[in-house]
Amino acid sequence: MTLAVFDAAAIERATTSRLVLDTIRDALIAHAEGRTHVPPPLHLDFAEADGDCHVKAGWITGAADFTVKIATGFYGNPARGLSANHGLVCVVSARTGQPRALLDDRGLLTAWRTAAAGALITHAMARPAAGTLAVFGTGEQARLQALWLAELRPVGLVLVHGRTPDKAHALCDTLGAHGLxxxxxxxxxxxxxxxxxxxxxxxxxxxxxDRVRAGAHVTGIGTDMPHKNELPPALFHRAQLIATDDHAQCLDHGDFGHAVRAGAAAEDGDIAAGLLLKAPVDRPEAAITVADLTGVGALDAALASAVLGRLRE
Known part of the structure; x- marks a missing residue:
């Protein structure tokens, strides 16, 4: 049997943001309801190259396929004219164990899964009248988060904060070209x-x-390995509602875990993000809410299967 291989160009042609958003929403709900199988991710850190790799697998109960995914982030690559993110996904039959396809996506599915999860949970947890958005970061993920959140709700001014002014200005220009x-x-x-x-x-x-104001919502999506940390423990201490995409993962290597170990949050002080997508959030107007997303293998499985279905059509 010859294994089908689909490249990033084919995957882009077959996929829409709506397909990704709908698939990830359903997968987050399934995960919150315990209808998934997700082993702990494997992490590799390449400090000298400013890079990392994680390997994630997942399956949604009853689904025809499961997946194993390799995703890398080498953050000095843009200076070399290379993308910071790469990867591939192997789709395997959950009925026969035979590989069905290799999605040579260069990290696209990971980027889309992450963006969809962030946009969905931000929309669900933010105040209905919330309008201004700030993104910390100037890369592909910051761009996708702003654009896909704007598909779910009106977004007014987008404030872009980055370490490099030129990159911040470039992202602003890109968002402006899309009407933001x-x-x-x-x-x-x-x-x-x-x-x-x-x-x-x-x-x-x-x-x-201390600068986060009452009524704000904060979503952290970058802390997906133990050595990373975006959100301070004090923010979790101020929060009246904390959501995690996977309790065990976020406790082990997420910002939520950093807060728990610092004594700023209770170990059982979070709620599954998927439950907040299933039912409207009951939040006081002045509450600070926080979501910690570390990336769940079952979401990769759901998205890869959905995309493969479109590719096969």
Whole structure:
């Protein structure tokens, strides 16, 4: 049997943001309801190359396929003219164990899964009237988070905070070309937005918890390995509602875990993100809410199967 291989160009042609958002929403709910099988991820850190790799597998109960995914982030690559993120996904039959296809996606499915999860949970947890969005980070993920959140709700001004002014301006121009008003902002101003999404590989917190205002929502998506940390423990201490995509993962290597170990949050102080997508959030107007997303293998499985279905059509 010859294994079918689909490249990134074919995957892009077959996939829409709506397909991704709908698939990830259903998968997060399935995971929250215990209808998934997700082993602990495997992590590799390449400190000298400023890179990392994680291997994730997952299966949704009853699904025809499961997947094994390799995703890498080498953060010095853009200076070499290369993408920071790469990867591939192997789709395997859950009935026969035979590999069905290899999705040579260059990390696209991981990026889309992450963006969809972040946009969905930010929309669900933020105040209905929240309008200003701040993104910490200037890469592909920051771009996708802003654009896909705008598909779910009106987004007013987008404040972009990044370490490199040129990259912040470039992202603002890109968002502007898609109809979003955007401008660079310092960390203090960005922390005052109605909605905040952090999309960085930071190893120490990128925002000051004291500057986050009452009624704001914060989603952290970059802390997917033990050595990373975007959100300060003090932010979790101030939060009245904390959501995690996977309790055990976030406790082990997420910002939620950093907060628990610092004594700023209770170990059982979180709720499954999928439950908040299933039913509207009951949140006081002045509450601070936080979501910690570390990436769940079952979401990769659901998305890979959905995309493969489109590719086969």
């Amino acid at each position: 008003a955007a401008r660079p902002a310092g960390a203090a101003e960005a922390a005052r937005a109605d909605m905040i999404i952090t999309a960085t590989p930071a190893r120490s917190p990128v925002l000051d918890a």
